[in-house]
Amino acid sequence: MGEKPLQIETEARHIAIIMDGNGRWAKKRGLPRSVGHQQGVKALRQLVRNLKNTSLECLTLYAFSSENWKRSEDEVDDLMNMMRKFIKSDLQELVDNDIRLKIIGEWQSLASDIVEMLENALAKTRNGDQTIVVALNYGSQNEIARAAAKAASLGTVTQDSISKHLDTADLPPLDLLIRTSGEVRLSNFLLWQSAYAEMLFVDTLWPDFTPDILNKALKDFDKRERRYGGR
Ligand code: IPE
Ligand code: IPE
Ligand code: MG
Secondary structure, eight states: OOOOOOOOOOSSSSSEEEEEOOOHHEEEEETOHHHHHHHHHHHHHHHHHGGGGBSSSSEEEEEEETTTTGGGGGHHHHHHHHHHHHHHHHHHHHHHHHEEEEEHHHHHHHHSHHHHHHHHHHHHTTTSSEEEEEEEEEEEHHHHHHHHHHHHHOOOOOOOHHTTTSSTTTTTOOEEEOOOOTOOOOOTTTTTTTTEEEEEOOHHHHHHHOOHHHHHHHHHHOOOOOOTTTO
């Protein structure tokens, strides 16, 4: 089996996605929200599989926000159980595909069995060449506050010293942020990192998102002119 040729060359190194709309996808069909989340996991799996076909270095996914604890206990339990299931079923595929897993947010305060599974997954995937970053129990304001506190404890608080202590410190700069489901807000995701990221808001509900839509988004990104305040 030879190496498959790269199908999608893009200038983007790092893109992030707010995977939103699972509940509405289910509601439209008269199904429970949990089914929407299950379909969302399928969309996620397809995207992870497509990563190898792209020149992207890093794909960051918003999976569970620090505000999502406000949902019903049943829904939170469903989401946590799906996380357990996903790690069990898909970890080997990540390893086989040379994907490095990274988690951002306060994931260490999740249930201890999940923390253990994640630690194992991080260890097993540490040599991967492309990175999937999963934001779990993540809130950007909290991330910035933690980074600033760390910077202050070590010396002066500057733009640089905060950047260096963000959960994303070792990742390439964020190029493109996509949100599905038609909502036009960041919901406490990557606020610092988005300073000069390009934004794309699409109406597609997350379970309907396909690698093809991502590939189109990358093409659209490559046409954009980034100015960073200069001319
Ligand atoms: C995104 O879908 C998944 C998570 C936030 C975990 P939602 O559950 O927010 O779906 P909507 O926004 O209610 O449609
Ligand atoms: C953001 O979506 C969080 C994730 C996609 C994981 P939400 O559905 O929680 O955001 P709001 O509540 O609509 O702002
Ligand atoms: Mg939502």
